[in-house]
């Protein structure tokens with residue numbers, strides 16, 4: 001392969017792929033590498049919600065309109081049932097303040113409009129929300145980048161690097177090395193314990209999800225539902241998830257996780273416990289403690305080594321919002337939003 005690039009990107013998940021597309025559009029020569037298949041980490045975990053009113057109070061996600069516009073697609077809508085009277089008050093207020101994002105539906109009207117959802121306290125019909133397949137989206141961004149001249153290789157890992165005055169030399173698992181102006185690390189959970197990035201004190205959160213077979217005669221297609229977890233319609237099956245596990249014994253799926261997911265989903269729709277589980281998977285998303293915002297920027301004292309991570313549970317929205325701005329960030333470090341900048345953090349105890 002050609003070994004001279006403007007940017008080498010390690011990791012072909014949502015973070016790396018969004019950056020690859022934006023950099024290619026800005027005219028950069030980009031090489032994107034994944035040690036496994038493309039979208040094989042959290043970004044390969046199936047359907048995901050694009051949920052514009054996500055917080056406990058149903059407030060708009062940070063810069064959500066800009067993120068949605070960048071994603072640029074027709075929204076199908078999703079439902080956010082309130083779980084208490086208090087939450088219903090917040091949701092109603094937020095819907096009134098953000099009528100372009102969602103409409104409050106009183107409990108008495110839910111049954112006629114959305115008969116499949118349990119919402120005794122009412123719900124927000126979030127017009128601009130929808131479900132999207134993470135792997136398909138990630139691969140479409142890689143494809144777009146390649147069509148603009150980037151190169152992309154799976155089953156090639158970035159093993160190490162040496163930063164010089166005018167370039168970075170990247171050593172690859174296939175024995176080759178490549179040279180670039182910058183290396184962008186978008187390797188998801190691998191950043192948590194990597195010797196060069198563990199001081200960032202990133203926090204991994206495990207999530208499990210289930211695929212359930214819809215019984216004969218069940219409702220036709222339903223809108224995605226986001227409450228304690230989510231329910232998404234895949235046609236013959238429902239995808240339900242996700243757990244938020246901060247400590248775990250095993251990275252794989254567990255029986256406790258399955259029970260938690262089934263109970264969560266049963267609070268949102270009927271018949272869950274009668275459905276057959278056809279798949280049970282797990283993944284790990286990275287968050288940034290304290291800010292809970294993504295993290296972007298050069299590592300301290302390493303101007304050519306950048307990280308882009310911490311997309312958390314808002315992977316699609318944050319990748320579309322921030323990944324697409326990476327060329328601007330490369331040109332002007334100060335254009336990175338303050339709450340997303342890489343900071344030197346206290347090393348883990």
Ligand SMILES: Cc1cc2nc3c(=O)[nH]c(=O)nc-3n(C[C@H](O)[C@H](O)[C@H](O)COP(=O)(O)OP(=O)(O)OC[C@H]3O[C@@H](n4cnc5c(N)ncnc54)[C@H](O)[C@@H]3O)c2cc1C
Nearest residue numbers: 011013014015035041042043048049158188207283315316
């Ligand atoms: C169960 C679950 C449910 C979720 N639901 C939603 C949702 O509904 N909506 C939403 O927006 N987000 C959701 N997310 C979050 C979203 O999936 C993540 O925020 C996003 O996928 C993270 O992308 P990433 O590119 O940072 O990391 P990843 O997707 O993990 O990508 C990292 C990539 O780096 C590669 N890699 C690692 N080390 C190397 C190396 N040395 N060299 C080369 N490549 C390497 C890996 O193989 C991997 O492909 C969910 C996550 C989980 C786990």
